[in-house]
Amino acid sequence: MIKLALNEWHDTHTQNLPSRIDSLKVRISTLEGQGEDRVLSDAELVELHG
Template structure:
């Protein structure tokens, strides 16, 4: 987790909802490992969606 993510509105809600939506069968450690892999992919997609055009947004705020 990046520290800056916790400042984004609905980050905690996103992670909680995604985590609960993953359905993995197996023994405990296997389920944990697979869910961590899936949350990693989901967070990468979420991060890229929330940082699109970040340089241009920064410039527009400076103006």
């Protein structure tokens, strides 16, 4: 039962990992570009720095 639950968790959290990484790289690049043009909001800074 625990093994099945862990397998389901693993499948859910690792599905499409490469595309998730790529989308995060794009978002970080966007935030960095915006930071060069203007001051980022507190929420954007938290998102950028984790």
